Amino acid sequence: xxxxxxxxxxxxxxxxxxxxxxxxxxxxxxxxxxxxxxxxxxxxxxxxxxxxxxxxxxxxxxxxxxxxxxxxxxxxxxxx
Amino acid sequence: xxxxxxxxxxxxxxxxxxxxxxxxxxxxxxxxxxxxxxxxxxxxxxxxxxxxxxxxxxxxxxxxxxxxxxxxxxxxxxxxxxxxxxxxxxxxxxxxxxxxxxxxxxxxxxxxxxxxxxxxxxxxxxxxxxxxxxxxxxxxxxxxxxxxxxxxxxxxxxxxxxxxxxxxxxxxxxxxxxxxxxxxxxxxxxxxxxxxxxxxxxxxxxxxxxxxxxxxxxxxxxxxxxxxxxxxxxxxxxxxxxxxxxxxxxxxxxxxxxxxxxxxxxxxxxxxxxxxxxxxxxxxxxxxxxxxxxxxxxxxxxxx
Numbered sequence: 001x002x003x004x005x006x007x008x009x010x011x012x013x014x015x016x017x018x019x020x021x022x023x024x025x026x027x028x029x030x031x032x033x034x035x036x037x038x039x040x041x042x043x044x045x046x047x048x049x050x051x052x053x054x055x056x057x058x059x060x061x062x063x064x065x066x067x068x069x070x071x072x073x074x075x076x077x078x079x080x
Numbered sequence: 081x082x083x084x085x086x087x088x089x090x091x092x093x094x095x096x097x098x099x100x101x102x103x104x105x106x107x108x109x110x111x112x113x114x115x116x117x118x119x120x121x122x123x124x125x126x127x128x129x130x131x132x133x134x135x136x137x138x139x140x141x142x143x144x145x146x147x148x149x150x151x152x153x154x155x156x157x158x159x160x161x162x163x164x165x166x167x168x169x170x171x172x173x174x175x176x177x178x179x180x181x182x183x184x185x186x187x188x189x190x191x192x193x194x195x196x197x198x199x200x201x202x203x204x205x206x207x208x209x210x211x212x213x214x215x216x217x218x219x220x221x222x223x224x225x226x227x228x229x230x231x232x233x234x235x236x237x238x239x240x241x242x243x244x245x246x247x248x249x250x251x252x253x254x255x256x257x258x259x260x261x262x263x264x265x266x267x268x269x270x271x272x273x274x275x276x277x278x279x280x281x282x283x284x285x286x287x288x289x290x291x292x293x294x295x296x297x298x299x300x301x302x303x304x305x306x307x308x309x310x311x312x313x314x315x316x317x318x319x320x321x322x323x324x325x326x327x328x329x330x331x332x333x334x335x336x337x338x339x340x341x342x343x344x345x346x347x348x349x350x351x352x353x354x355x356x357x358x359x360x361x362x363x364x365x366x367x368x369x370x371x372x373x374x375x376x377x378x379x380x381x382x383x384x
Contacts, residue, residue, distance in 0.1 A: 059346075061346070
């Protein structure tokens with residue numbers, strides 16, 4: 001299904017804020033995802049959640065290939 | 081508590097989820113739950129084809145064709161055993177597994193040339209020697225998590241000592257295994273150890289080489305982690321495409337556990353945290369290196 005970049009971004013921010021137990025406002029969209037404190041496992045789980053969200057296959061390593069929330073959301077909006 | 085090997089309970093936790101569940105996302109023809117060998121420049125090659133290539137590779141490497149007795153340590157759902165007797169003219173193929181579901185699956189085929197034993201390699205005591213031995217992604221279960229390099233070498237050496245005693249002079253052994261690559265046990269999330277492969281730890285290539293030193297000559301070592309990335313992508317796509325059925329069969333928790341495991345594994349092979357080694361070993365018929373000498377050479381304190 002078609003998802004806009006802002007929809008995907010909101011989904012990622014929500015996922016990270018829940019996992020990290022921080023408010024969504026504290027997450028910077030241009031900062032590297034892997035320095036937020038998320039584990040490799042959680043980043044890989046996120047790829048699965050994103051696959052469900054956009055309805056298209058998402059590579060497990062996507063959070064490393066598109067390392068910021070902004071870059072990742074842009075990429076996934078293109079995929080969907 | 082023994083440090084050797086995953087228990088039958090742990091193996092059954094992983095492999096006895098249900099044959100139907102695995103059939104949904106593994107290649108249903110072979111039920112092979114190990115990496116295939118792909119033609120990497122052909123993006124359209126099927127998983128079935130890659131699984132067949134894998135089995136043929138090990139049969140050829142172990143020089144199993146036309147032999148009387150071949151052993152498969154950790155035989156899974158029997159793909160290798162079936163191929164040995166049907167495609168490679170092996171007269172009698174013996175498989176070892178600790179999974180009742182896997183044994184049942186093989187017995188259901190009713191092939192008199194195949195013997196499948198619910199038994200660890202530790203307890204295996206064949207009546208006569210084997211002409212060839214294969215073992216595909218079983219050795220990952222043989223050492224418990226958290227052991228030192230030297231302790232793991234001791235466990236693997238026991239395996240190679242047994243294999244040496246079981247094999248005919250000049251016999252070959254073909255192994256396939258996931259090893260630590262650019263990583264160590266601390267690099268991995270506990271999820272993999274505790275939730276998926278209970279009580280197991282991956283070998284390092286150096287441990288395997290040290291463990292067979294003087295018993296087997298290492299003839300070839302091939303690292304093919306790209307083949308596992310391709311295999312895992314097939315499995316993940318299969319699991320996802322049968323999502324509703326998989327959840328109905330095994331439950332949401334199991335579905336999520338495997339989805340995460342397949343994704344993590346893909347990432348680990350893609351990044352080089354894990355390697356996939358195929359190792360061809362040839363029996364040394366007159367060993368001149370004794371275990372005693374080996375322990376001195378690999379002083380437990382020198383490498384840990």
